[in-house]
């Protein structure tokens with residue numbers, strides 16, 4: 456669980472996060488949405504410990520980040536997996552070497568143990584027979600699977616995903632969303648996803664935080680987002696005619 460209490464983050468005169476408080480539960484897919492420039496990436500970087508808020512606190516499983524020692528912060532970092540936008544795989548490394556990288560960096564496991572673990576996670580993300588391939592030899596969807604395998608290879612407690620299905624076709628995007636949700640539930644991870652994808656919001660938004668101009672404008676589930684009459688949320692989420700109709704049908708079905 457990650458608890459965020461009234462965090463503020465500024466860059467010079469630009470006050471980007473303006474007192475955001477929320478809570479991200481374990482075993483749930485938590486989504487951060489909002490318009491471009493609303494502060495989603497800055498928020499994610501605060502959660503990753505890459506930016507330190509000037510005010511407020513972030514607690515991981517009950518422990519405030521600001522009260523952790525240097526070695527506790529290092530341990531916490533190893534409990535965090537990250538799926539970057541565009542996968543961010545190392546082009547000169549094979550799939551196996553990419554997934555092995557965090558273990559090679561942070562553990563003293565021998566090659567046999569690392570290979571076993573790599574095979575385990577590659578199987579979990581349904582990627583077989585790709586160990587010796589290079590990123591350029593596999594599809595974008597497969598690259599995402601490799602990025603997810605690499606993010607979970609160290610058994611993280613927290614999984615952060617920045618636009619995990621950007622650049623994927625709609626069908627592959629849904630498969631990747633579902634995979635992230637399954638892994639989250641199976642390994643009881645606290646997962647936080649930064650997304651622009653409204654399909655993801657509807658499909659896997661067990662908790663959704665809507666940021667607007669650095670404030671948390673709304674939070675709720677994918678069921679609640681259909682019913683909300685918060686104008687800022689409906690303007691943003693239901694900006695397309697298609698989504699407006701879907702919402703209308705959902706409301707009528709339930710009346």
Ligand SMILES: Nc1ncnc2c1ncn2[C@@H]1O[C@H](COP(=O)(O)OP(=O)(O)OP(=O)(O)O)[C@@H](O)[C@H]1O
Nearest residue numbers: 466469471489490491492493494495496497498651
């Ligand atoms: N390192 C930084 N230094 C100065 N300003 C920054 C920095 N990082 C972000 N900002 C500013 O913070 C604001 C919010 O940016 P952020 O990247 O969090 O938006 P976002 O919601 O993720 O947008 P997008 O959806 O386009 O990625 C922007 O005005 C941006 O210019």
